Amino acid sequence: MVFKRRDRRPFFRMLGELFYPRGGWTRAARYVQHRLQRLPGTPETIARGVWAGVFTTFTPFYTLHFVVAAILARTLNGNLLAALLATFFGNPLTYVPIGIVSLKTGHFLLGTTFEAEGHRTLGRKFADAGADLWHNFFAIFTDDVADWHGLTLFYDEVFYPYMIGGIIPGIITATIAYYLTAPLIRAYQKRRSVRFQKKIMQLRAKAEQQVARTQEAQANADNQKS
Numbered sequence: 090m091v092f093k094r095r096d097r098r099p100f101f102r103m104l105g106e107l108f109y110p111r112g113g114w115t116r117a118a119r120y121v122q123h124r125l126q127r128l129p130g131t132p133e134t135i136a137r138g139v140w141a142g143v144f145t146t147f148t149p150f151y152t153l154h155f156v157v158a159a160i161l162a163r164t165l166n167g168n169l170l171a172a173l174l175a176t177f178f179g180n181p182l183t184y185v186p187i188g189i190v191s192l193k194t195g196h197f198l199l200g201t202t203f204e205a206e207g208h209r210t211l212g213r214k215f216a217d218a219g220a221d222l223w224h225n226f227f228a229i230f231t232d233d234v235a236d237w238h239g240l241t242l243f244y245d246e247v248f249y250p251y252m253i254g255g256i257i258p259g260i261i262t263a264t265i266a267y268y269l270t271a272p273l274i275r276a277y278q279k280r281r282s283v284r285f286q287k288k289i290m291q292l293r294a295k296a297e298q299q300v301a302r303t304q305e306a307q308a309n310a311d312n313q314k315s
Contacts, residue, residue, distance in 0.1 A: 130168045132274035137167030139270045140263040142175025146183070147191055147259030149251040154179065175266070187258075188251065195254025201246075218243035 128135050141161035145154050154176045162172035179187060196202060217239030225235040 128168055128171055128274075130171075132271045132278065134166065135168045135171045135274050136267045136271040137165045138162045138169060138171030139167075139175040140267040141165055141167050141172040143178045143266045144259040144263035145172075145176055146179030147187055147255035147262065149191075149248050149255070178266070187255075190258050191251045191255035192247070193254065194257055195250030195252070198253055199250055201250065214239070214243045214247050218247075 141164075142158045145158040145161060148154070148157060150157050155173055158172040158176050159169055161167075162169050221236055221239040224233065225237070227233065228235045
């Protein structure tokens with residue numbers, strides 16, 4: 090394949106780069122910013138896409154963030170690629186504070202208690218839910234009885250509070266991102282338009298000079314013949 094890597098990366102290296110990119114998170118953030126600035130469309134359309142992507146990171150649909158962001162971007166008439174790029178606001182460095190804020194807000198709104206520790210830690214609840222999914226899948230083909238206790242506990246104490254609690258901080262953060270993105274994109278597009286017009290004027294001036302030199306040379310040649 091034309092675009093296939095020649096040096097195949099080891100699995101643990103790829104896994105490590107999910108948590109810390111090869112160029113660092115600063116470089117990765119600059120890359121996303123550069124791509125956002127060069128997207129086609131109005132600043133408002135791109136900013137609405139950013140809003141959709143940032144808001145999506147506050148939802149518990151971790152494996153479906155691209156899908157959720159795309160649906161929100163289409164609903165808001167925002168730029169689809171901007172929405173997908175903005176989902177990188179959620180990364181291993183931000184998911185922990187996003188999760189804690191969303192869970193605490195959700196339990197507060199629901200009138201329940203957020204317990205990160207105890208006889209079942211947050212990680213344990215994730216593990217129990219995954220174990221139930223795995224066990225219940227094989228229970229379809231065996232005589233084992235499906236057990237939904239871990240999944241039910243995960244839904245009641247983690248997923249549902251996360252989903253409810255992520256709405257308010259998600260809207261606030263996404264709105265801040267919108268009002269930061271729109272003027273930046275507008276300023277960048279104006280600068281790029283000015284640079285493009287300058288280049289056009291320079292090319293036009295060079296073309297006119299070339300035509301003038303050609304005409305002058307032709308006139309000199311005619312004078313010499315006469």
